[in-house]
Amino acid sequence: MRATRVIEALPANTPFVGPERLMRETGRSELVRLGANESPFGPSPRAIAAMTSELERLAWYGDPDSYALREALAARHACGVEQILVASGIDDVMGLCVRAFVEIGGIAVATRGTYPTFAYHVAGYGGRLETVPYTNEGAADLEALSALAHRTRASVVYLANPDNPSGAFIDRDRIAAFYESLPDESLLLLDEAYADFADPGQLLEPRFEERLVRARTFSKAYGLAGARIGYALTTQHNAELFERVRLQYGVNRNAQIGALAALGDEDHLAWVISETASARASYEALAHELGTAVLPSRTNFVCIDMGNAAQATWVMNELLERGVWIRKPGAPPLDRYIRVSAGTAEMREAFAAALRDVLATRRSVATP
Amino acid sequence: MRATRVIEALPANTPFVGPERLMRETGRSELVRLGANESPFGPSPRAIAAMTSELERLAWYGDPDSYALREALAARHACGVEQILVASGIDDVMGLCVRAFVEIGGIAVATRGTYPTFAYHVAGYGGRLETVPYTNEGAADLEALSALAHRTRASVVYLANPDNPSGAFIDRDRIAAFYESLPDESLLLLDEAYADFADPGQLLEPRFEERLVRARTFSKAYGLAGARIGYALTTQHNAELFERVRLQYGVNRNAQIGALAALGDEDHLAWVISETASARASYEALAHELGTAVLPSRTNFVCIDMGNAAQATWVMNELLERGVWIRKPGAPPLDRYIRVSAGTAEMREAFAAALRDVLATRRSVATP
Numbered sequence: 001m002r003a004t005r006v007i008e009a010l011p012a013n014t015p016f017v018g019p020e021r022l023m024r025e026t027g028r029s030e031l032v033r034l035g036a037n038e039s040p041f042g043p044s045p046r047a048i049a050a051m052t053s054e055l056e057r058l059a060w061y062g063d064p065d066s067y068a069l070r071e072a073l074a075a076r077h078a079c080g081v082e083q084i085l086v087a088s089g090i091d092d093v094m095g096l097c098v099r100a101f102v103e104i105g106g107i108a109v110a111t112r113g114t115y116p117t118f119a120y121h122v123a124g125y126g127g128r129l130e131t132v133p134y135t136n137e138g139a140a141d142l143e144a145l146s147a148l149a150h151r152t153r154a155s156v157v158y159l160a161n162p163d164n165p166s167g168a169f170i171d172r173d174r175i176a177a178f179y180e181s182l183p184d185e186s187l188l189l190l191d192e193a194y195a196d197f198a199d200p201g202q203l204l205e206p207r208f209e210e211r212l213v214r215a216r217t218f219s220k221a222y223g224l225a226g227a228r229i230g231y232a233l234t235t236q237h238n239a240e241l242f243e244r245v246r247l248q249y250g251v252n253r254n255a256q257i258g259a260l261a262a263l264g265d266e267d268h269l270a271w272v273i274s275e276t277a278s279a280r281a282s283y284e285a286l287a288h289e290l291g292t293a294v295l296p297s298r299t300n301f302v303c304i305d306m307g308n309a310a311q312a313t314w315v316m317n318e319l320l321e322r323g324v325w326i327r328k329p330g331a332p333p334l335d336r337y338i339r340v341s342a343g344t345a346e347m348r349e350a351f352a353a354a355l356r357d358v359l360a361t362r363r364s365v366a367t368p
Numbered sequence: 369m370r371a372t373r374v375i376e377a378l379p380a381n382t383p384f385v386g387p388e389r390l391m392r393e394t395g396r397s398e399l400v401r402l403g404a405n406e407s408p409f410g411p412s413p414r415a416i417a418a419m420t421s422e423l424e425r426l427a428w429y430g431d432p433d434s435y436a437l438r439e440a441l442a443a444r445h446a447c448g449v450e451q452i453l454v455a456s457g458i459d460d461v462m463g464l465c466v467r468a469f470v471e472i473g474g475i476a477v478a479t480r481g482t483y484p485t486f487a488y489h490v491a492g493y494g495g496r497l498e499t500v501p502y503t504n505e506g507a508a509d510l511e512a513l514s515a516l517a518h519r520t521r522a523s524v525v526y527l528a529n530p531d532n533p534s535g536a537f538i539d540r541d542r543i544a545a546f547y548e549s550l551p552d553e554s555l556l557l558l559d560e561a562y563a564d565f566a567d568p569g570q571l572l573e574p575r576f577e578e579r580l581v582r583a584r585t586f587s588k589a590y591g592l593a594g595a596r597i598g599y600a601l602t603t604q605h606n607a608e609l610f611e612r613v614r615l616q617y618g619v620n621r622n623a624q625i626g627a628l629a630a631l632g633d634e635d636h637l638a639w640v641i642s643e644t645a646s647a648r649a650s651y652e653a654l655a656h657e658l659g660t661a662v663l664p665s666r667t668n669f670v671c672i673d674m675g676n677a678a679q680a681t682w683v684m685n686e687l688l689e690r691g692v693w694i695r696k697p698g699a700p701p702l703d704r705y706i707r708v709s710a711g712t713a714e715m716r717e718a719f720a721a722a723l724r725d726v727l728a729t730r731r732s733v734a735t736p
Contacts, residue, residue, distance in 0.1 A: 100371050248384065252594060
């Protein structure tokens with residue numbers, strides 16, 4: 001069978017290899033999971049309790065409107081229920097946004113090497129991605145992104161804030177100025193997957209405008225990555241555009257229930273944020289001990305400088321040999337870093353021991 | 369913001385209203401749920417146990433390859449892991465199939481009034497749906513579908529077997545002949561959501577050919593509708609086409625775990641199938657008692673004849689007034705039926721009592 005022109009033209013690649021495949025391929029029965037920025041502190045006990053008691057009703061479809069959750073989110077974000085679209089994680093939100101606004105042959109703009117699923121969707125819907133590199137400090141280059149959006153008349157501009165994989169954070173005033181600087185034909189897709197780790201007072205103020213879609217998730221600070229649930233904050237009009245094509249019954253029933261219970265557990269969230277800050281500090285201290293540096297991070301992961309891209313790749317592979325799974329940025333100038341997710345004290349110790357061992361090996365190889 | 373031409377042209381409609389919205393709109397705190405063909409017998413206790421013990425690891429993404437589940441499915445269907453694609457239910461599989469094979473402006477063919485999500489996806493991806501009506505016996509008209517596929521050079525032909533909403537079943541020889549009769553440029557998307565209720569010996573034999581995608585689900589006999597998990601059986605080549613654009617991390621982790629455990633519980637499945645047959649028989653007896661007829665069904669629902677479309681709609685609405693939620697087919701010649709899902713004995717009794725009451729009201733109104 002002949003696939004559509006768009007699908008035929010796509011490469012058969014995979015945006016991310018999962019740890020389960022790495023375990024199959026290396027014959028390991030477990031890994032220290034520090035590669036996908038999953039929360040090592042787990043979901044709220046309230047979320048687990050709520051989901052446990054509802055498992056026996058998993059024969060029921062979830063509410064296709066995710067109404068109870070959207071009501072709670074509307075209260076939290078001081079907006080209307082109609083301005084919220086719940087989907088199967090931010091990946092799903094991004095797909096809807098690209099599908100709704102990028103024509104076949106249309107242009108989207110992003111930072112080269114940022115979270116790759118946006119690029120995946122742009123290609124998957126037949127668009128063309130134009131990129132600019134990170135600055136040498138590892139942040140998105142807002143001026144260059146805006147200039148590129150003007151030059152290409154981009155339909156969608158993607159920005160993750162805080163950024164993944166760099167961890168960089170851009171405060172509200174600079175984001176607002178960037179948004180204002182974009183051309184009228186460009187929608188800003190602001191990926192706020194890690195915003196729960198940032199100071200709320202420094203985040204862009206809530207705005208509900210046609211040219212702005214903000215994406216949030218329960219995968220990170222809320223520890224519900226496996227549930228697949230996230231949402232878009234935007235105008236009612238944009239939400240209705242997504243509504244026309246989204247999988248109406250696509251969100252797992254228990255994910256809705258878990259997310260709603262998690263939203264109500266502020267104490268767990270505060271504890272996760274505090275533990276995550278400790279994890280970042282411990283990675284910074286480790287880097288200092290090892291004579292290297294980290295990129296500043298407002299997320300649940302830290303990039304540690306390995307000097308150059310080949311070394312960073314080698315270190316990542318050597319860590320995997322030692323049972324520690326991390327990832328690394330793929331594009332310069334960040335490709336000389338490894339990226340390690342916040343872990344519990346035990347996971348951090350396993351990572352630190354493995355990294356010390358790997359770097360000692362490197363030194364003994366380099367200076368025999 | 370201007371959406372893409374395809375999205376702008378779509379109506380702002382909803383394929384199905386969920387029972388939660390009906391409850392909100394009618395102010396009810398519960399409904400007898402007999403409208404979505406959900407299993408009233410619930411998931412396997414083994415699935416519930418497996419999911420319960422894994423809830424605390426829901427901070428982990430599910431395996432993007434759903435490998436363990438695909439291995440079990442490959443053993444069950446005597447095929448390779450590469451010939452199976454796991455997705456968020458059959459709705460997701462259908463979306464991938466339309467996206468991969470129907471160009472903007474391309475043609476798809478289906479029976480008018482069959483499961484509506486196929487039509488939803490065809491419109492959503494900019495295709496055009498051509499339809500033929502059900503036969504007066506409530507079955508798909510295979511000759512007319514094939515002729516239409518030839519006349520329109522359709523990219524995808526959709527057939528649900530057993531069918532929803534009619535419940536009709538077409539045996540293997542007729543399905544095989546239909547498949548063979550289709551033009552070379554048409555792919556058959558065979559929706560087997562309800563196949564677990566049919567006699568395995570009467571189902572189309574496993575075939576893995578480029579022009580055939582079979583879709584299966586854990587939503588019906590396995591009682592995991594709320595988990596959102598289904599799969600495609602097809603060629604490795606087709607699975608790889610879907611792989612290029614699917615949400616790589618889209619399937620809930622606990623859904624994978626629950627489905628795998630459910631597959632291993634043959635006893636629960638056999639019990640559900642047997643209870644479902646009892647439910648069908650009880651609806652048939654009820655129809656007989658009420659002086660009307662049912663369509664033959666090999667599924668977990670039954671269509672009961674209400675005489676004409678207006679009566680059927682009125683009965684459906686009156687049942688809702690009495691706290692019983694069912695649905696009805698929308699297109700002739702099936703629009704004179706109401707469709708009721710298999711329920712437990714208690715749910716069936718609630719339905720029967722409400723239906724007797726509604727029909728008694730009708731008679732007293734009609735002959736005052």
